Amino acid sequence: MHAFTGTVGNEYHALLARHDAMRLRRRMLGQDRAPGPDLARAVPYDGAADQRLIVRHLPLVTPFDELIGRLYDEMFARWPSLRRLFPASMEFQRSHLARAFRYLIENLDRPDEVAAFFTRLGRDHRKLGVRPVHYETFEAALCVALRKSAGPGWSEAAEQAWVRMLRFAVAAMVDGAEATLAEPAYWRGTVVGHELRRPDLAVLRVRTDEPYPYRAGQYAAVESPLLPQAWRQYSLACAPRPVRELEFHVRQTGAGGVSEALVAHTRVGDTLRLGPAQGTMTLDDDPARELLMVAGGTGWAPVKALLEELAGRRGGGGGPTLPAVREPRGVQLFLGARSRDELYDARVLARWAERHRWLHVVPVLDEGAGAGGRGPVAEAVARRGGWAGHLAFVSGPPAMVGATLARLTAAGLPAGQVRYDPVLDSPAA
Structure with missing residues (x-):
């Protein structure tokens, strides 16, 4: 029997993936039959009850390093075949999973929020x-790890709470993956521009093979x-x-990682892979607000991407023409940096501030501050005050955010x- 190739093979594997998704979803939700999706939501998940049980037993399995x-x-x-799905170094993967566990446990009393987050994550995980x-297999391994880490103080009730929490998150991930089977699992892009703004920071322009x-x-x-x-997450620095x-704006955060590969070892003509866009x-x-x-x-x-979209909507250039926004509307931008050298896009920002009367820029410098010092930005925002009627957007190092x-x-x-x-890739997210 010959192997499937091309479009036929892709359709075949998509059908297999869809079948697996539906079968696992029915199994995880305790459905032996294949009823409509509404029945799956008939009994709301009591995340708060499981949260209390998990937190009560949490000292037995934390810190998470040993468990993971x-x-x-x-x-x-x-x-053993699953090892190929993971990077050679597991250090980042382990810390990423620890952050995911913490996010789940801390937000389990808000199941709608958790479901929305993991639905997006399931769409993204198709690229892996x-x-x-x-x-x-992950669930089976987790149960073994929980028992070994907790020791004799572990209880069946605590384990089942972990299982229900995991299945709730996984059901959302399966939903997210199933809903996006028609789109690529990832996109290929060619680097068409690589500009070092500082020794540790590069601006990359990437052209994708398809929209x-x-x-x-x-x-x-x-x-x-x-x-x-x-895979590492980076914000898109332009409007469509x-x-x-x-x-993409990439700052090198350490040796031997993806950021170093993109900043120091990537050249024009190199090919990258991109997962689906995420974020709210x-x-x-x-x-309607300032x-x-x-x-x-x-x-x-x-x-920068948001400002580019606003400029395009107002007909002021900087992006494709979008539906006009009612005037007047002001944008107050507080931009924090340790020094003027860290304002790596200052020329672009100055040009926009000069061109657009609705944009008011407040640079906040933290000259001489130690590592991680991002307090002055928050202080400057607080001193200005009067934000009650505004819509706010906050982005940057976790301490600053x-x-x-x-x-x-x-x-x-x-x-x-x-x-x-709240990007889980961030070390302090």
Whole structure:
């Protein structure tokens, strides 16, 4: 029997993946038959109850390092073929999973929010070659790891709470993957521009082979051929353009990782792989409020994309023509950096501020601050005050984002008027 090739083969594998997804979803939701999707939601998940049970037993399995080490050891020992789905170095993967566990546990009392997040994650995980059956092996390995890590103090009730939590998240991931079977699992892009703005920061322009759907303010996972299966998330620094060209701002954060590969070892003509666009830090079709934008470091990238979209909507250039936005509307931008040298896109910003009267820029420099010092940006935003009627966008290092969110909350800005993306790839997310 010959192998399927081309379009026929792709359709065949898509049908297999769809069948696996539906079968696993029925199994995880306890459905022996194949009823309609509405029955799957008939009994709401009581995430708060499982959260209380998991938190009560959490000291037995934390810190997560030992638990996750045992999980992967068990999974690769029982199913060696799964190792190829992971990067050569598992350090980042382990820390990423620890952050995912923490996110799940901390937000389990808000199941709708968790389901939305993991639905998007399931769409993104298609790029890794993950099939629904892989989630079953993960669950089995997790149960073994929990028992070994917790020891005699472990209980069946606590384990079942973990299983229900995992199955809830996985069901959302399967839904996300199943809903996007018609789109590519990933996109190929060719580097058409690579500009070093500083020794540790590069601006990359990437042209995709086929249309790449996204919105200004979103981010994408990027893989370099130098580090197969090691994907890292970077914000798109431009609004959608008529040409299939994307822009990424990448700062090298360490040696031997994806950021170093993209900054120091990537050249024009190299090929990258991109996962689907993610993120909710996007503009409304016609936002009625004044806008506050707070950015630090390469957190400027998604803000730049948002400003480019606004400029295009107002007919002021900087992007494709979009539906006009009602005037007047002001944009207050607080841009934080340790020094003037870190304002790597200052010329672009100055040109925009001069061209667009609705844009007011406040640079906030943290001269001489130690590593991680991002407090001055939040302080500057708090001092300015009067944000109650604004729609806020916050992007940058986790410490800066956290401090700014706290200040805005204390100032009375409702959570629904603040947009930011909790990216799990961030070391302190």
